[in-house]
Amino acid sequence: MTGRFDIAVVGRGLMGTAAARYLAQMGHRVALIGPSEPQNRATHDGPFGSHHDAGRITRGLAEKADWSRLALRSMARYRELEAVLGQRFYTPCGVMMAGPIAGPAADFTRAFLQAAEALAIPHERLDDAGLAARFPFMRFPAGTAAAWEAAGGWINPRLLRAAEERAMEQAGGVVIDAAAVAQDQSTVTLTTGETVDAGHVVIATGGYARTDRLLPARPDMNVMARTVLLAEIAPDDVARLAEMPTLISMPEDGRMDEDLYLLPPIQYPDGKYYLKIGGEPASPSLTNQAEMTAWFRSQGSAEAAARLQGYLTAILPDLPVQSYHTDTCVISFTATGYPYIERLDDHLTILTGGNGAAAKSCDEIGRLGALAATGQPLAPEGYDTDFKTKFI
Template identity: 50%
Template sequence: MESFDFIVIGGGMMGAPCARYLAEAGHRVALVCPPEPARYADSAGPFASHWDAARITRHVASDPVWARASARSIARYSDLEARSGRRIYHETGALMAGLRDGPLADWTAGFLRVADGVEGAARLDAAEVRDRLGIALPVGAVSSFEATGGGWMDPRAMRAAQTELAQAAGATLIPQAATARAGGTVTLADGSRLAGGHVVVATGPHAGSDGLLPARPAMTVWARTVAFARLSEAEGARLAALPSLIWVPEGWDHDLYMLPPVRYPDGRLYLKIGGQKDGPTIGSGGAMRDWFHGTGDPQVGARLLAEMRRVLPGLDVEAERLGPCAVVWSRTGYPYIERLDEHVTVLCGGNGASAKCGDEWGRLGAVAATGGDPSGEGYPEGFAAAWD
């Protein structure tokens, strides 16, 4: 067996930067990370929602822990871009909007408090948002607008940059899945094995069902539907100044998110929208495979696209499509970042917001794996795992 100081299983938004930080610290690292499937419908997995072109990035959040992680990660985007030669960050501005009353009043109050400490974040009412940005929010909505420092990031480019920089620092990329772990020994899909002094399990939504951890993390994996509206070049140009948007539609008890026009790998421009409170949960590898072999829930998709048209009056769409997504919610509301024993560290629990701040969570994963305390890194909350 080939031997390493650390084996990081999972090359997503947390695992890839964790491997980079470990390799750049001089450790011998293996990053076990299967490539993106050519077509989900033909793949047995593992699956990952970060195989996408855009995720919202912003400093403002309803929770100061997430806001701090975001700020630290965003501050490092330019270094990652410069060293990798990849475009990761697109500064289009970011708008968060909510209502002061109703079921999400505390959420609104939370992001407004955080926004008061973010340089350049301005409060706008619904009329100002419509006049300045062309976005039709519910009457009475209050928002925070980051004209600078917010926008969107490309998770594929981020993952590629982190992986390439990890390799440049000496890490070995293992482009296949891990199927088992016994102590520091990891078995791969082809039957071969790797020996590691320590293993970091960063397998996202699969962490609850892949058997690589000593117990099941207390987390819920939600099957989510996302919707895409394809735009003509002219309509994309008309909407080119749109910011990333998180808002609560009138009468809703949860928020939605929408990206500005983004060019996807097929060369077309798309608006993407998502956000869902309930829906099916995923508890096994088979259920995950079945979900990602489909195209999402058509009823959820129709509601999302209707709200897209409501918030963007006059929107002209060429075509619409839906897609599957999976979101992990931990019991604590924060990632699980903990060295469990001499053999394994857990690094999972994105809570629907990890793409933009994955670099920081990956850094903290490296801190934990090497025996440090992530809660001593300037955060008011710890990141200890909870278990079912």
């Protein structure tokens, strides 16, 4: 028995850690349960975390107003969290969303432009001529419309999560470095065989919420395997791309589920600089723990990596790349398109479903999770959606 807590948060990812931070700051005795980042992914049995990375895009611009609200409220608190950590994790290099003004992907473009106007997000509209003048080292298809947001850019998700955890510990929260294997009412059983007793349990296990059976029913979410391409560039080219924004774009023949993302050069833990690009029209669905583990241990899809390399070359045709590397991550798409944030009963709250857009917004999502876990309504928070859960 590791102790008795008011609330146990299962899942040391971005949303779970943020929720634990807010719960601790409310005065609750909180346990944050989950393993640290694996040192060797090839031999680790899981769970894994897609937030174990150096770069994620942050932006207020979005196709849906509530995703803009989640992001903007989180972004407003980044500097506060950086002060807690004593280290910067937010780089406001600007972000751009771009897409065709005609054809099958035009709805994507109209959606983010309309959301930007509706929420009065400060941004600059760019057409073909404006793009060529502002970013001469980038190429876009004719007939592209874009919105550029100065406050956008990228975050280091490892450091953001670390800041949330430090703030939680400063408020009296406790980290339990182990995975949970079972949950029964107010008792959580760990891989060590020990148990944690809590008056309430928050399940914030990301895509694993569909496979780890810690919930009484399976949430309706599609857990997708995704391949990421990292392009190593020389230090001289890092300087040449100093004005490069982060980018969300849609291919001319794209669908709403295959927008591309591209980050400017970021220094990774190995000391090298990489551009990161991702986005796929389709990828495997992961339905059990074995598939999740195998995917995270793998090098991803060679076919997806080749497609991403082609997109990168089209956007930055004059960029010399020294080497290419692949990485893997998992995206959890919920049936509603929003996170599931709901107090299911007196003992249990669900907090999961990033939909590929939650890293930047994790602080606000975690705050809403803390409100839900303590029985407070979310309706007064000013969102159009209710964040309710759908189960299979």
